[in-house]
Amino acid sequence: MSDSRTAAWDQIEALPQASLSDLFAGDDARVDRLSGRIDWGEGEDAAGIRFDWSKTHLTADLLDAFDGLAEASDFAARRAELFAGEPINVTEGRAAEHTAQRGSGxxxxxxxxxxxxxxxxxxxxxxxxxxxxxxxxxxxxxxxxxxxxxxxxxxxxxxxxxxxxxxxxxxxxxxxxxxxxxxxxxxxxxxxxxxxxxxxxxxxxxxxxxxxxxxxxxxxxxxxxxxxxxxxxxxxxxxxxxxxxxxxxxxxxxxxxxxxxxxxxxxxxxxGWDEFAAMLEGAAAVDAHFRDTDGRDNLPLRAAFADQYYARVRGCQTRAVFAYDERLALFPSYLQQLEMESNGKRVTSNGEPVDGPTAPITWGGVGTDAQHAVFQLLHQGTHMVPVDFIASIAPGDALDPAHHAILLTNCFAQGAALMAGGNMSADGKDPAREFPGNRPSATILCDDLDAATLGALIAFHEHRTFANAVLMGINPFDQFGVELGKKMARDIEGGAAEFDASTKALLEASGLG
CATH class of the missing domain: 3.40.50.10490 (Glucose-6-phosphate isomerase like protein; domain 1)
Incomplete structure (x- = not known):
C-alpha cells in the first residue's frame, strides 16, 4: 500500500466512534447531508431514487478522510479508465465495457x-x-x-x-x-x-x-x-x-x-422492447451521476465509503440486503454474485496481498418475511451487520392500500429500531428484552419500481462494487476463483487426478469412483 493510502487509513481508523443516536442529536442537517437522489426523465415521466445513508456511522470527519483515501487510490483516474474503455481488467488484459451498452464509453x-x-x-x-x-x-x-x-x-x-x-x-x-x-x-x-x-x-x-x-x-x-x-x-x-x-x-x-x-x-x-430500453435508460442516469460527480456527493462512492468503514474498521464480515418489494425477491441473489465474485479477492491488481478484509458476505431476503426469520440476530445477536433496506413509494399491487402502508411502515420501523434500540420489559430491566441499538442501516427508496428504476438499482450497485474495488486496490473484473473447482470436476470425470481420502470415499459411495 502506498504511503498516502496508509496515511488515509490511519486517519480513518483513528477517528472516534460515536453512537448513531449521538450523531443525530443536535444535528438537524444530518439527514440532508447524508441523503441524495438520482433522477431521470422529465415532466410526468420524471422519477428517481432516494439514497439515505444517515443511519450509518459516517460523519463529516470520516467523509473527509475517505475523500482522502479515494484521492490516494487514484479513484478519479480509475473511473476515467473504466468509461474510456481502457484495459482496466489488468489480469485478463481487456476493458470492462458494460457502461458502453448504456451509451457511456x-x-x-x-x-x-x-x-x-x-x-x-x-x-x-x-x-x-x-x-x-x-x-x-x-x-x-x-x-x-x-x-x-x-x-x-x-x-x-x-x-x-x-x-x-x-x-x-x-x-x-x-x-x-x-x-x-x-x-x-x-x-x-x-x-x-x-x-x-x-x-x-x-x-x-x-x-x-x-x-x-x-x-x-x-x-x-x-x-x-x-x-x-x-x-x-x-x-x-x-x-x-x-x-x-x-x-x-x-x-x-x-x-x-x-x-x-x-x-x-x-x-x-x-x-417488451420498451421495458428493456427503459432499463438501459435508468442505468444510464446512474452512469452519468457516477461519471460526473466527485467525492462524497458521488452516491455509489459514498456507499463504498460506508462499506469499507464497516468491513475494515468495525470488523463486519457480512452485509444484509432486504427488499421490501416482492418483485425484488431475487435482488439479494443477484448482488451476491456481483459483489462477492467481483471483490472476493486476496491480492491487489499488482498481485500483492490485500492488506485488509475485502468483500463482505452479501446475503438478504424479502421483507416482511425476513423479519420473522433473521431479524432476531440483527437486533439482539452479537454480530454487527450493516443492512440495506430497499422499498418503493408506489405499490406494485392493486389491493387495499393497507397492504403497502403496512409494508413501508415495517421497512422504516426496522431501520429506526436497529438504530435506537431499547428495552421492551415493563420495568425496562429485563436483559432478554433489551435491544442494544446503534446498528447501522441504509435505505434506498424508489419513487416506483419500474424498468428504469430496476436498471438504476443494478447500475448503482455495479458502480458501488467498482468503487469498493478501487478503494481496496483490487481488480473486480476477473473471477479465477470459480475455476479450480471446475477443473477438479473435469479431473474426476476424466480420471486424471488423485484426490484426498474423503473425496475418494464420497466418489465411491456415490458410484462415481
Missing part, C-alpha cells in the same frame, strides 16, 4: 453496442410478428451472470404482463430443466442458450437436453428453435444455430455485467 464501443442492440431488437420484433411461428414459451439456459440478471429482470418486470412465458434455467441438476419442460409446449417454445464462450459445461449440457426434449416433442429441427447469446458466435454456428439467430455481445462485457447486452434478450422478449 469509447465512441467505437458505444457504436458497436448500438449496432448489436439494433440486431437484437430486429430479432425480437420478428419473433413477435411470427417469423418463427407461434412462440408462447422461452426457456433461457445460462449460468452465473447469464442467468441471474435475466431471471431478476424477468421476475421483476413481468408480474403484470408477460408477452412470452419465460423460464430461466441455470442449475445442471436435471430437476430444474424438467420443471421448465413441464410448463412448456415444445411446439411453441424457443430456447435461448446464453454462454459467453458457448462452451460452459453446465449450459451446454442443459442445451443438449433441451434439444432432445424438442425432438422428442415432435420438433423436426430443434436447433431452428434456438437463439444463441454469446461473445463467440462462430462456436454457436458450429453447434448448429443459424447465424441469423445468433446475438453476439462484446468480449469486453463480463458475465455478471452482461444483462445490458444480448444476454438481456429474454427480458426484451418477455417484458
Amino acid at each position: 469509447s465512441e467505437a464501443s458505444v457504436e458497436e453496442a448500438d449496432a448489436l442492440r439494433t440486431r437484437m431488437q430486429m430479432l425480437v420484433e420478428a419473433i413477435r410478428e411470427g417469423a418463427l411461428g407461434d412462440v408462447n414459451h422461452l426457456i433461457h439456459i445460462g449460468i452465473g451472470g447469464s442467468a441471474l440478471g435475466p431471471d431478476l429482470a424477468v421476475d421483476a418486470l413481468t408480474r403484470d404482463l408477460a408477452y412470452v412465458d419465460c423460464h430461466v434455467v441455470s442449475n445442471i441438476d436435471g430437476v430444474a430443466l424438467e420443471e421448465a419442460f413441464a410448463a412448456c409446449d415444445p411446439a411453441t417454445t424457443l430456447v435461448a442458450v446464453a454462454s459467453k464462450t458457448f462452451t460452459t459445461i453446465e449450459t451446454m449440457t442443459n442445451a443438449e437436453s433441451a434439444m432432445r426434449w424438442l425432438r422428442e416433442g415432435g420438433v423436426s429441427d430443434p436447433h431452428g428453435r434456438v437463439i444463441a447469446l454469446t461473445a463467440n458466435p462462430e462456436r454457436a454456428v458450429e453447434w448448429g444455430v443459424d447465424e441469423t439467430r445468433v446475438l453476439p455481445f462484446m468480449e469486453s462485457v463480463g458475465g455478471r455485467y452482461s444483462l445490458w447486452s444480448s444476454i438481456g434478450f429474454p427480458v426484451a422478449l418477455a417484458a
Whole structure:
C-alpha cells in the first residue's frame, strides 16, 4: 500500500466512534447531508431514487478522510479508465465495457453496442410478428451472470404482463430443466442458450437436453428453435444455430455485467422492447451521476465509503440486503454474485496481498418475511451487520392500500429500531428484552419500481462494487476463483487426478469412483 493510502487509513481508523443516536442529536442537517437522489426523465415521466445513508456511522470527519483515501487510490483516474474503455481488467488484459451498452464509453464501443442492440431488437420484433411461428414459451439456459440478471429482470418486470412465458434455467441438476419442460409446449417454445464462450459445461449440457426434449416433442429441427447469446458466435454456428439467430455481445462485457447486452434478450422478449430500453435508460442516469460527480456527493462512492468503514474498521464480515418489494425477491441473489465474485479477492491488481478484509458476505431476503426469520440476530445477536433496506413509494399491487402502508411502515420501523434500540420489559430491566441499538442501516427508496428504476438499482450497485474495488486496490473484473473447482470436476470425470481420502470415499459411495 502506498504511503498516502496508509496515511488515509490511519486517519480513518483513528477517528472516534460515536453512537448513531449521538450523531443525530443536535444535528438537524444530518439527514440532508447524508441523503441524495438520482433522477431521470422529465415532466410526468420524471422519477428517481432516494439514497439515505444517515443511519450509518459516517460523519463529516470520516467523509473527509475517505475523500482522502479515494484521492490516494487514484479513484478519479480509475473511473476515467473504466468509461474510456481502457484495459482496466489488468489480469485478463481487456476493458470492462458494460457502461458502453448504456451509451457511456469509447465512441467505437458505444457504436458497436448500438449496432448489436439494433440486431437484437430486429430479432425480437420478428419473433413477435411470427417469423418463427407461434412462440408462447422461452426457456433461457445460462449460468452465473447469464442467468441471474435475466431471471431478476424477468421476475421483476413481468408480474403484470408477460408477452412470452419465460423460464430461466441455470442449475445442471436435471430437476430444474424438467420443471421448465413441464410448463412448456415444445411446439411453441424457443430456447435461448446464453454462454459467453458457448462452451460452459453446465449450459451446454442443459442445451443438449433441451434439444432432445424438442425432438422428442415432435420438433423436426430443434436447433431452428434456438437463439444463441454469446461473445463467440462462430462456436454457436458450429453447434448448429443459424447465424441469423445468433446475438453476439462484446468480449469486453463480463458475465455478471452482461444483462445490458444480448444476454438481456429474454427480458426484451418477455417484458417488451420498451421495458428493456427503459432499463438501459435508468442505468444510464446512474452512469452519468457516477461519471460526473466527485467525492462524497458521488452516491455509489459514498456507499463504498460506508462499506469499507464497516468491513475494515468495525470488523463486519457480512452485509444484509432486504427488499421490501416482492418483485425484488431475487435482488439479494443477484448482488451476491456481483459483489462477492467481483471483490472476493486476496491480492491487489499488482498481485500483492490485500492488506485488509475485502468483500463482505452479501446475503438478504424479502421483507416482511425476513423479519420473522433473521431479524432476531440483527437486533439482539452479537454480530454487527450493516443492512440495506430497499422499498418503493408506489405499490406494485392493486389491493387495499393497507397492504403497502403496512409494508413501508415495517421497512422504516426496522431501520429506526436497529438504530435506537431499547428495552421492551415493563420495568425496562429485563436483559432478554433489551435491544442494544446503534446498528447501522441504509435505505434506498424508489419513487416506483419500474424498468428504469430496476436498471438504476443494478447500475448503482455495479458502480458501488467498482468503487469498493478501487478503494481496496483490487481488480473486480476477473473471477479465477470459480475455476479450480471446475477443473477438479473435469479431473474426476476424466480420471486424471488423485484426490484426498474423503473425496475418494464420497466418489465411491456415490458410484462415481
